[in-house]
Amino acid sequence: MRDGKSGPVGRRNVLGGAAAAMAAAGAGLGAGARTASARERDRRPDGGEPGRGRYAGKTVLVTGATSGIGRAAAIAFAAEGARVGFCGRRVHLGREVERLIRRAGGEATYLRADVRRPEEVERFVDTVVRRYGGLDIALNNAGVQKPFTDLHEVSVADWDDVTLTNTRGVFVAMKYEIPHLRAGGGGVILVTGSSNQYATRPGLGSYTASKNSVAGLVQAAAIENGTHGIRVVALAPGMTDTPMLDVHRPPGDTDEQWAARKAEFGRQGIDAFKRMATPEEMASAALALASDGMGFQTGTTVVVDGGQLAGL
Template identity: 70%
Template sequence: MGRKPTPEPRLSRRGAVGAAAGLAFAGAAAAATGGTARAAERRGGARRFEGRSVLITGGTSGIGRAAAEAFAREGARVAFCGRRERLGRAVERTIRENGGEASYLRADVRDAEQVRSFVDRAVSRYGGPDIALNNAGVQRPFTDLHEVTVEEWDDVAGTNVRGVFLAMKYQIPPMRAAGGGVILVTGSSNQFATRNGLGSYTAAKNGVTGLVQAAALENAAHGIRVVAIAPGMTDTEMLDAHRPAGLSDEEWARTKAAFAEQGVAGLKRMAEPEEIAAAALALASDAFSFQTGTSVPVDGGQLAAL
């Protein structure tokens, strides 16, 4: 359409680190949304999700952890899963120490029986579910598509697409039985546009688009809304896991900031996980009662320049 292609980031000695920062495509930024949520908390009064049951996959870190804590602050009873038990117990303890109600239930979203068990145990403990956030996801470093191994492809697709399918498969029946609810999925700005080296991730996140659309149409008559949040760059543990050894905190922060300035044309920074969580809570609330079957970018202006 006559537009110039977006240049790939190039960062001298730390070029590999800058490339690793591309893993932040698992989430995105909307500072105004976070500010609205915090303002509501300061005003006090009724909490938006008082007494509601919330299920979250991938809740031990990043966006999932931020969402679990935020839903609990708003009065929800939160059941969340993840593979890392130590982190899961820590999140559970933090939420309870702050007056919230949450339970960590270990599960790997790639395994059908573990997902079924997670949903069954969560429903048995908290009822519902009223809201589900299917957030678990993985991304590999930049790799040309023909160089992606079969094992890497299966891991990305198995977590990001199969994991969402399995979660929906076991969440929808009890949600229908309860009279309705909201299913959110953490997608990506890669549902709309991609870059070199992100083929497997982009394919998986486009699979999320199809799942959300199909589930929304099939369940609208049962009072269930299905929406994807499509984040851009977010500063999460997924990114920090690729930090090269020996790089100081200051150097790593500068590298991430430089990559975000190049990649996010609008706000020129990465989102914080809490900002994406604030968007999730907004979309799960009654304020968005007419929103279903869509993928909503929360990307700080990243897609505006593509």
């Protein structure tokens, strides 16, 4: 990785003062020096420096971060010290997330970009890299779902919208991220997949097809970029309570009725936990997958579904 990104930063002088210097000299150490083994003992198991966020000094890019899993992930990475550049189509929500992160002491930049438009994605990626001096982690999360519709009744327009967003949008993002990651010596690409890759439901044909295609992109990108130090992994959530579900909200439902309906979805659909996941739980999984502790994980889809598939 680039200078200043992967090495220890801000090491403490634990042997300050004359007495400490004398003790260090007696032990064969220069004043203020620390052995490699001492540094290793102080380093956190997740690869971060003690007293700092595990992503301090890293630049993280997130697509589709104005709501749901992307929003939660942008906030979580920033809370762990990362500089976060994120995009989405809804400007007012993007600015809101940017303000939340900055008010909490984090660093974030929102840029409007639609992953269906390659020129906007290229501009977004290049702007984040210029602003923060490189790229370490990309979470390609932007996605859409349409109301439950039998496959033969799905309109071509809806099919195209799902495919352009969920599949081609991931390809386009990777296309512009990979050169920067290679130039910087490596990094991590995460992609939001879906448990629907393994078992779908009636009415979700276009969504399922798009996420299965994403799995293929992850495999191809992983084997092409492993020797460049780039890991590529898909996170496959199960049912998660995000605004994406609102396309299935029956007309006329009050907020209370819709909340009760979603709770029932969780009880019926997830046998182990009997509830849907929260966006924050998926963000936590993304941070774990991006960490150095998962350094040999690539080319796979990791299911985080609360036991949804286990009950099928």
